Amino acid sequence: MLKFRRKTLLLVAAATIMFMVWLLYVPYRPERLLRVIPANAQLLTIHQNLATRWPAMLQNPVLQSLAMSVGVDAFALRTLATDAETLRWVQRLAAHDTALAYIPHIGASGRPAWVLASWLGGDSQKLRLQLLWFPPPGFTRHAPHNGVPYWTVNVPGLKPGVQLALAFVEGMVIATLGDDSSAILELLDSSDGILPSLASARGAKFSDYQCLAPSAPDHGWVDTGALVQRKPNTPVPPPLTMSLTAVEPHYAEGNLCGPLPLPAAKTSAKPMEAGDLVKLTGNLPMVAALIRTETALPSLETILGPAWKDELNAALQLQHADRIALFLMGGDYGGRLYGFRIPALIAGFPVRAGEAMPGLLHGVLDRLNTQRGWGLIPREIKIGNHTLYAVEGTRQNAFSLLPPEELPAYTVCDNWFLVASSLRALTALVARYDRPEAAEQAGTARWTDGLDIARGGAYGWVDFARARDELRLIIAGYSLKLMLDDPRKAAGQRQQLNTYKAWLDALAPLGQAKLWLTSDGQLSALRFEIGKSSK
Structure with a gap:
């Protein structure tokens, strides 16, 4: 009898140990998260120990703007970043690997939803049992699907009709956020291999x-071709990947990559230099960019058309720019367009024989007039020691309808050939160049902050606050025009304009962004630093 009891106790102990192992141990397989995400995902982010960066990420204006672009409410993001109960759950559910995706069509209704899969290991079993036996307020249990129970959760602050649903499978918590809680059933089917997932369909x-x-x-991927609205017969943008190397409430740093072959964007031994541009522009620009000629040439035909591209290419080669x-x-x-205030675009390149450029441009206009019948002529204007040329139209076209100060213009200033979208802007710029302030303020050119490491194909800089002020005026003017033209038809467009204004307001506190473009000939990468780090 004693021997039988001992065997029974051993069997009970073994069963208990096996139960505890089943309850507490799940082999670490984080890439199983991709077996849950449906194959039609258009945006995916993957995070390690997201809980430690949760408040900073949700409070970061850049990430808020990206979320707003796919319909997430900015106020809801800020609330989730500071709500104590939310933070407690994030600590439990996002302490390891987490995948978040946007699905355009999911569930019985085929409506869009956000889906989440997060690795919990053995905690997934404990949380499932906890919800089965001691469900907290706001959790509603539903009949199992393929043997797996799931819950819908009443989350305060969500928009009416938006539902959170969750379940626990194989060491993971999976969840959906949208207006159709049946979307969670598709995640369960993806996990079981019944429906295609990113892992099963794409490997x-x-x-x-x-x-x-x-x-x-933090890493991410976006199917740009699916998310971005395009005109018919335009090229499909390639998918992009992103790695976020640092994130703070007012700072973000990382890389954005895409299969865009730009051979000339390979890293150069010598960084690009601003040269005399610092005196010419000072701290005036709200956006600035320097692009190596070889990098810019492939895009010129798309932007300017073949005729202008060929002429510009010839001028660049002649001047060894x-x-x-x-x-x-x-x-x-800035500039004006039919009286409305708009930013002015100034473009230029260095020249070795500046005196030859006016004659060269006159010849360009003559050839284009012959080929296209545009009727464009240069009108000479003296501003101090500088000679400017405004491009006028002698035939009925867009140029002939513009007031003189709104005409495009060009000049040579301090060994730089400059073309401006507005004669008004170019006149103000060269007039300032002759004043003492130009030399005095040359050292204040903040747009050159990242040039010392700009060894790739291009460098860019943005002043968010200044851009916000200028662009809000344009948006307000255009919104007023839409309302006066047809208030009912314009309602949707004006709402979209309000969204743009919200993005601008969100980004303005970050101050500035610096961008560097490189390429290995197959993959192009844009490194970015947005805002100012507190470290």
Whole structure:
């Protein structure tokens, strides 16, 4: 009898140990998360230990703007970043690997939803049992699907009709957020292999969604062609990947990658230089960019058309210009279009024989007039020691309808050939160049902050606050025009304009962004630093 009891106790102990192992241990397989995400995902982000960065990420204006672009409410994001109960659950559910995706069509209704899969290991079993036996307020249990129970959760602050549903499978918590809670059933079917997932349909793995920084804690992927609205017969944008190497409430740093072959964007031994541009522009631009000539040439035909592209290419080669500069100016150095205030675009490149450029441009206009019948002529204007040329139209076209100060213009100033979208802007710029303030303020050119490491194909800089002020005026004017033309038809467009204004307001506190473009000939990468780090 004693021997039988001992065997019974051993069997009970073994069963107890096996139960505890089943309850507490699940082999670490984080890439199983991709077996849950439906194959039609258009946006995916993958995070390690998201809980430690949750408040900073949700409070970051850049990430808020990205979320708003796919319909997430900015106020809801800020609330989730500070709500104590939310933070407690995030600590439990996002302490390891987490995948978040946007699905355009899911559930019985085929409506869009956000889906989440997060690795919990053994905690998934404990949480499932906890909800089965001791469900907290707001959790409603539903009949099992394929043997797996799921819950809908009443979350205060969500928009009417939006529902959160969750379940626990194989060491993971999975969840959907949308207006159809049946979407969770598709995640369960994807997990079981009944429906296609990123892993089963595409053979996806975590490394597919990294951009130059495998050790970064946050990665992402976006199907740009599916998310971006395009005109008919236009090229499909390639998918992009992103790695976020640092994130703070007012700072973000990382890389954005895409299969865009730009051979000339390979890293150069010598960084690009601003040269005399610092005196010419000072701290005036709200957007600035320097692009190596070889990098810019492939895009010129798309932007300018084949005729202008060929003429510009000839001028660049004649002057041995190694870079092109682009600036957006506002305020006193901005432009006008039919009386409406708009930023002015200033473009230029360095020249070795500046005196030859006016004659060269006159010849360009003559050839284009012959080929296209545009009737464009240069009108000479003296501003101090500088000679400017406004491009006028002698035939009925867009040029002939513009007031003189709104005409495009060009000049040579301090060994730079400059073309401006507005004679008004170019006149103000060269007049300032002759004043003492130009030399005195040359050292204040904040747009050159990242040039010392700009060894790739292009460098860019944005002043968010200044751009916000200028663009809000344009948006307000256009919104007023829409309302006066047809208030009912314009309601949707005006709402979209309000969204743009919200994005601008969200980004303005970040101050500035710096961008560097490189390429290995197959993959192009845009490194970015947005805002100012507190570290």
